[in-house]
Amino acid sequence: MISTFFSHELKSFWRSKNTGKSIAVKIFLGLMLLYLAAIFVGAGLLLDKMLEGVFPNDDLVVAFCGILLVYFVFDMVTRLQLQELPTLKVQPYLHLPVKRNTIIGYLALSAIFSFFNLSPIILFTPFIVKIILPENGALVAAAVWVSIVAISIFSNYLALYIKRRSNINGWIFLVVGAALALLVCGDYLWHLYSIQKVSNLFFGNLIKTPVLVLLPVLLAVIMFFVNFYYLKANLYLEELSSKKAEDRKSTTEIPFLGRFGHIGDLVANEIKLILRNKRPRSALIMGLFFMFYGLIFYTQKAYGESMKVFVGMFMTGIFIISYGQFMFSWQAAHFDGILVSKIKFRDFLKAKYLLFTGVSTVAFILTLPYVYFGWRVVIIHFVMYLWNIGINTTIVLWFANFNQKRIDLSKGASFNWEGVGASQLLLSFPLLICPYIIYLPFHLLHHTDMGLAVMAILSLIFIFTREFWIAQLEKDFTNKRYKIAEGFRNK
């Protein structure tokens, strides 16, 4: 039975509208995975050298034992953010003569197949084979290896358990998040204790008495069954689905936008779209994290001013890029309604411009504290802000006319390839290259002020000729509208 489930899952993956259709996406996805795997294999093979570099005074094995638990703490943080719940759609099986234990067993087992469980193995196995095996013998090496696997299985099920619980009660997630933050702060900020020492305590003793391996194995088994019985007790659709318990929804208005008439109404709708649906909301939140991008780059002397141009563009325009790349797909679910209702497409486009301008303005204001790094930074940000609302907005909307993929708004954004097609990949080229083409020659001639001025002027030209661009976009859309609408209708 479980093998049937596997084959159904594979079919649902390959036959879904969004995978396997576009070769560009396949290639890109494959390269990304290879790249990630290469990083981990590389890091695994060089781990002993790296440890030597970071802890030159410590014994290699001691240093290794010290980092293990630290790794798993951060592993937990990433899992909570990124790991998806296993997604077998159980609904079609619940009413069939299939034993509940089989269904749950499948759900629980398939959770093992995750990159998060593979990465510690790739990362730590080479070290165990290279250093621990010759030094402490096969039994100890096996014990360490099994402990690592067991701990990663333990955190796998712990993370899933927390995620399942928090689907029903959102507070749990916050509490766990806060606890993890406190745990990390307690070590690295307040120095109350050291995770590294705790890690050493366990793994150090493990090397002396390999029987201790039973402890992590026991933990893993307990966590598996906690998860299993929790699932068994809650095998109801409302609890399995990712929908949270619904609170009362309120009707809201954004009075400020009332001034813009129809266009304001459209923007208000789109703001509600962003705030009330999971995927666009996570795109927005990721955009907020980009506001800290500058802290990474501006504090390093190594990066010159050309870096600031890019960082400035990302910080003031990340929303245009991350939300805009899927433009119109966000509204795929009600696109027919938009086409039939009394909305002029021109107004529809104007609303997009207004939304992008508004959000970029907010982003620009949020980046003002970077004035700490000098006034010039603010000037660069301002130029890039103009660039975003002038040129990038138009580029993004032009590519939107090529986008015919439907998006399910209720799914999370991380590792979600739905709606990604060639147009998103192509879009990244003009966005990244255009500012460089203008700026680079001036940079090479050491006239960076001129370069910024030219970029600002170009942006202003685009801003003042918006009507013209809107007319062009509308013309282009009229040709493609049937194709776009048909693509959006394909679930």
Added chain:
Amino acid sequence: MIEIKNLKKVYNGITVVNVPALQINKGESIGLVGNNGAGKTTLFRMILDLIRAEAGEVRSNGEVVAGGESWKKYTAAYLDEGFLIDYLTPEEYLYFIGGLHQQSKAQVDEEITALAEFFNGEIIKKGKYIRDLSKGNQCKVGVASCLLQNPELLMLDEPFANIDPSTQFRLKNILKDQNKNKGVTTIVSSHDLNHVTDVCERILLMEKGVVIKDIATNSSTLAELEEYFGVGQSSPITNTSVEFFDKEENH
């Protein structure tokens, strides 16, 4: 009102709609019937310029629909949930649609009050987004948004399919009222022959994309349609009136 000439739609080499000529006059109430795959929804979508016709044209008030915008002012339609903005509350959606037609909130509220019976206390102030409503209640929101637009042409695709019997009854009355008292041209498709023959004065029967029957509703229409759809039933209907009588008594 609507004039269709040589309209054709082909998917993968199969003609799904082929209407050489069809005239729908102002104030008519049209019922569109036909089995699954007969091309009803495709025809609707072409009238609303949602899909490109391979050949031919649809004219609304003498103007070609494709590429035009002016027909949107007097046309209201609800084909499926794809017409609703599902992350809005029903109130927000209706205010939005009303706003597109220059109606103030107060005017929309008035309309909503008038529709209280139709909503049956399940739509307004329920604290739900449209996506969390049942299909039947979504249909109510869709129909309400159509009525809000005070259309001259009203198009509904299988509106009776998901709604409860009381709402079906109320919807029939609303459709009759719109048609008789407000002169609205209505085009309604349905699989329920009783409903269409009750509401519509003219029935179009589609089969494999072609309108094979175009009949004015009278007392024998229902029997005629039942005869068409009742393929494979043991005895072909010979004497319709007797057959009709028997049925009534059996119930």
